[in-house]
Amino acid sequence: MVEYDGFRRFAASLNPYFKMISRTTARNDCISAFNEQKSVLKEMFKGATCRFSLTADMWTSNQTMGYMCVTCHFIDVDWKIHKRIIKFFRVKTPHTGFEMFNTMLSCIQDWNIADKIFSVTLDNASANDAMVALLKCNLKTKNAIPSRGKLLHNRCAAHVINLIAKDGLKVVDSIVSNIRETVKYIDGSQSRKQKFEEIVAQQGITCQKHPNIDVRTRWNSTYLMLEASFPFMSAFESLAGQDKNYKYAPSINEWERASIVCRILKVLYEATLVVSGSLYPTSNLYFHEMWKIKMILERERSNSDNEVAAMVKKMKEKFDKYWLKSYKYLCIPVIFDPRFKFKFVEFCLGQAFGKGAKDRIEKVRKRLNLLFKDYSDDSNTNSNLQAHHVMAIPENDPLADWVYHITEELNDQIDTELDVYLKEKPIHEFGRDFDILNWWKANYSKYPTLAHIARDVLAWPASMVASVSESSI
Template identity: 35%
Template sequence: MDNFDQKLGPDFLKNLSGETISPLSVVIHEDIYESSSKRPKTTSKVWDVFEKLPAQQGDSKAICKLCRRIYTAKTTSGTSHLRRHIEACLKRGNHDLDQRSTEACFKPVNRDANRHTVSQGTLIDATTPLKSYKLDVDEIRRAIAMMIIVDAQPFRVVEDTGFRHVLNVACPEFPLLSRKAIKRDIISIYVRERENIRELLGACPGRICLTSSTWKSNCDDHYNCVTAHFIDHEWRLQKRILRFKLIPPPYDSLSIADEIGLCMVQWNIEHKVFSVTLENLSSDDCVADILKTRLDAKKYHPFKGVFFNMSCSTRILNLIVQAGFNLIIDIIGKLRLGIKYVQQSPHRKKNFYIIAKTLNLDTQKKLCLDSPSRWNSTYNMIEVALCYKNAFLYLAEQDKNFIHKLSEDEWEKVSVSYKFLKVIFEVACIFFRNRQPTSNLYFKALWKVHRRLSDMVRGPENFMTRMVKEMQSKFNQYWSEYNLILSCAAILDPRYKIKFVEYCYTKLYGSGAQQYVSASVNTLYGLFHDYMQNSACPSHTATLSVLTTKISNDKDDNDGFEDYETFQSARFQTQVEKSQLDLYLDEPSHDLNSEIDVLEYWTLCSLRYPELSRMARDVLTIPVSTIASDNAFDIGPQVISTDRSSLKSKMIQALVCLQDWMLASDKTSSMESRTEDDSSSSSDGDDDY
């Protein structure tokens, strides 16, 4: 038996767990909480709501019949605290009570006033019904399961002494749970919620874009994570993990392609898939080719599948950052030790900031140590350290024990590296701090990285030049393959359109920019043509053309102005035959630096440009990263936690998917899961999970 159980005693626990809640009847009048010296104190009316429990080691307790909370019932403690609890308890449990009813319950009344009973289903003041407390075991079990899912808690938490004590105090009647029982609850929730996600995907108005990424367990098992990205009826960008499956070796292109293909079939979304974004690995091209060939055979791709294959931009950015840090890794180590030296002693820390203020340095930002596995923390550490450069130099002169001094040359290298990485850090923040990272954001951001690499290569030689050239070669390969998709998405941003794309290409390629601009425009028009052909409703421009012809045919040809009629009709016909894409591109662009929700913009344009808005919705959905925002700055592979790595693969998939679904919906209380009570065993059993 648990320590808390031993302390409370078996008789006490039996009394709590075996208690049956019965309807209450409370008579309220002016001396409801008053006890007379002429009668025993236990005749106070609070005992209509409270019940005394058997004394344990001389400590008297009382339990509230409404909410089952336990309070002290010593004779020396009086009943005032019990009276206050009754008032609070009734208010808490009966939100339908208005202020008048509450005051009627708890204010003394005349002796001759009519008495009111408080019971289940009766009235307090003959008008307001009073609800009574009812234990819902299933609801509590669902809440516990959701806590374990969302907070990534181990199953054994339900058997921990502290957790059971909390449940016993809060709800003595609730039966003990085993880890096996909570596992079954979670699987039941997963099965039910999976059907809800299937309905959500089937009902989404546009196409679905997929991302595929690889996770590793601490046992070096490989898991393939497939996530669906789509825009719902309210034009909100959504994502849901569909599959988190263990991949048996060998981890080759065919295995990954088979997993993604099987996922599409199982979720019945083959005909809706618009693009697949893969990790930036050498085998990804083979995976994309296999999937594209299979879907091409079924003619599911619009415009020959030009937009089908995308690669993760975060991988290439992290690769550049890692290469930059490796050049100054020894200097970063010395800087880390120097900061640690200052922070280890409160006296040193105080003196350090006094020195900084004396040197007129800004001390609002405080020194911080980094987490080497997250490069943004290392970047922030360097940024703050550069602000305190002079303070570190002064400290090295005054404190002989400070042996982690950086030379001027080392400080210069840190400064150059920081300036180089600043652009990449800002770009990464745009990607992962945006509430809805639609694909229109990436062209401008990645163009900045391209421009920065080019400027560094063309600039004066320094210790970073060789590394930058290597990174530029890798980035150029990524850019050459995917700038077409990125530029098309940028054109569908009302701030950018064709002129901005043309400007960016000109800065990179000079006189050769026009071929890139033409490729983007032609691709966009080709895709729009496919959407027009598949449209269920006629184009607005086509309606105008018919109307023009009808008016022209009704005119009299003998009035002497037939040449003008022909001239006017030809000019007007040219205008109305402009497509929705033409009209959109002809509109003036919005201010380049204005804050625009591009999805809201296309929501408002959906009536004016119905087919174009459908196309924009699908193109803007394309994800350019396979990594979740929480892991965006991690250096290295995505790793499953130790607790979850020890579970069976089916359970890992259920936990990962459910956590993603719950956090995405932000409505954990709406989950529906009804499970059988199973608390007879605390072992894992031999089930499939």
């Protein structure tokens, strides 16, 4: 651009004394600025007391070249959420788990954060599973990750919801086909649009948001099309009477079935918006959104309409597959939400698994205790307060064994920081104004070790996607 004659003449007309730089100078200045900011960020990472959660997404360009974008998420000492793209690079083909592992490890080593990784959020590609398995093995040998890596791999919430919705819509395509064809017909020409506008005015419909044709590969666009179509039901019916070429008017039965589909998709759509936010913690919200999906699928699976029931069945099969894989790590952030804690997890898992809930709950408890132990061992603060109850006595004293035995009994009776937190009643602030980060900031002195865990757990992003609509949540 800077060497284009037209641009040079334009710049000279604005300021004849300005000396235009060359493209090489522009490139070098950009790279210099990049390296300078990278050094600043490296220093910040080096001095950080928190752990980092990564998201990584693969995409293919028009030239069929594969690229990976790695984003680092963390919460600073002032309890503010941050995310930084730390790597954008081409991945050599074939995109195997081993090749992706090498590129991810190279990125982690370049930023010197191998000992500060908390989690990695990825979609459900098989190569990602292989990559995380290799990464976990590498970090475990260095004792660089908490909970022995059991919380390292998190599956992208938006991607899981996307898979659930797509499986369901494959079954009920016939239910929405007439609505889709109606929207397509109206948008087919300007004269049809004008005619439809006249009918809308005649019917006294005040809704300004007209439906747009959906993209079949994007289930959320199908939901938005359905939702926007319902206010115009009478207009579609009137159009059928005035336009002989229009043959797609949905029947009353089709509208009723479409409303059920829309009701189910609405829960999935709203869940996607919530878990895709980047201005607030999402890890503690993921469980609740999945629970809402679980509830509506349970409610609708016995629907009298066979096609709707078949849709729900397919969606529930996909939901159950990922629910069983992910419930153990979905529960952990909820426990660090002072409004719910462990009792809430016990209650929900009891409903979800019935007689088999006891073992499931125990698995979550073990992961929680292991996480707390790892942070307690690393912390300068002795969270379990045992230091105050150690009786000083020489090792060669005949009573040394007895004193050690008594000390152990005393320590077993002492509540840990985690015990104290879980025994306290949950707080009752369930509005959208509740600021979980501010709560932990205010209670840092009371729960120093738990606050460190909460800061890292809440920095974990539930989804790789940052929703453009998150400000409306």
